Amino acid sequence: MALGPWSVNPAWQNFSSLFREASAALDAPTDMEKSHHLTASLYFGIAALEAFLNQQMRFHLASSKNGEEIFQKLRTGRFLKKIKAWPAEIIGRPTSVKPEVLELIEFCNDIRGDLTHPKTIGHDIYERLFAVEPMSVVDAVANYIVCFHEAQGARYPYWVFGWNYLNPRQGTHEIILINDQQFTHSLVALGFDVPSFDYGRSEVWKDKYLATLEGYVAIRDALLTVNRCEPKFDRFPFQPKLCRRWWTTEHHKTCGYVSEESLANARKFDEA
Structure with missing residues (x-):
């Protein structure tokens, strides 16, 4: 099966799916459907950020590390460490991402983790899920990507x-x-x-x-x-x-x- 051009950039692909699901969550006629689309938004949002940072780290290490070393770096990094520490490692200085943006991303990641590996009967998880405004996830992920490019002195992609x-x-x-x-x-x-x-x-x-x-x-x-x-x-x-x-x-x-x-x-x- 030949894949289309939509499959060439995981950060773009996952961000686009995030936007689609967040939009669907806004239009959902029932709580059941809203829950589905909100959950998908969190999965795609975290995936978009991790794909973006992995892509940037791969570019950064390409001239000094071999393929296996790069693979191990990308594979072993924990998500929260990546979003907090990797920009300065890649760019050489921190970004201007505001604390409240990082807090929202961390909150979404926590909910995603609880939905994936529930440790309670579940009601409290969904109360936290429904506290998330769908488009705030989109804006937080876009904001992070834009601030990364701004610190890098580069242009951000229009798809944000x-x-x-x-x-x-x-x-x-x-x-x-x-x-x-x-x-x-x-x-x-x-x-x-x-x-x-x-x-x-x-x-x-x-x-x-x-x-x-x-x-x-x-x-x-x-x-x-x-x-x-x-x-x-x-x-x-x-x-x-x-x-x-x-x-x-x-x-x-x-x-x-x-x-x-x-x-x-x-x-x-x-x-x-």
Whole structure:
């Protein structure tokens, strides 16, 4: 079985699943379903952070350690030690992650551990689980990743906003990773004032908004006001589109599916 491009980056894959499950927890009509989606959110959130830190540590050690040494380092590190100590080990200085963000991550990890290995009859665990606001988990994980990149002097990935690019295909679709320049074009298509077509100004904009926690908060809050996806253009039916609800059937049809009608419209443009 050939795996799609969604499988190439475990941090992205798990974070995307976190966002999907947290969104589903908000919309869940019953406590049973909310419990399911909240539990999945915690699993995917912790997995996203550990995958991210393992990836960063692997890059850090690649020039000085062999494969087995790197494997042992990644395998034996405990999660809480990783999130607290590894950034300074990798970057050379601590990040600016706020204590309350680390406390929420630790709280979520504790609940996840209790759900996996229950030590009581269970009611108290679910009381703690329902105390978690779903999107706070998303924001805590995104905040951690953004602060890591800010301390590193690098740009964070656009997928920390939970939006993904649907790669349209005839009769099917998949999510894919795209560069941050295309992300700026997508923001323009959504109606935001971003200098995406001026390379110099675009680079300055990205250094301000895609490399800092302040920039992350500004874009996150702006995207929360948007109730649509990146619009399609008849001339380019196969162009990937930034989608806010990329996992739903409705959005697969509108953002990811290439119909015979859209192909016919595109051919008319070519003929013209």
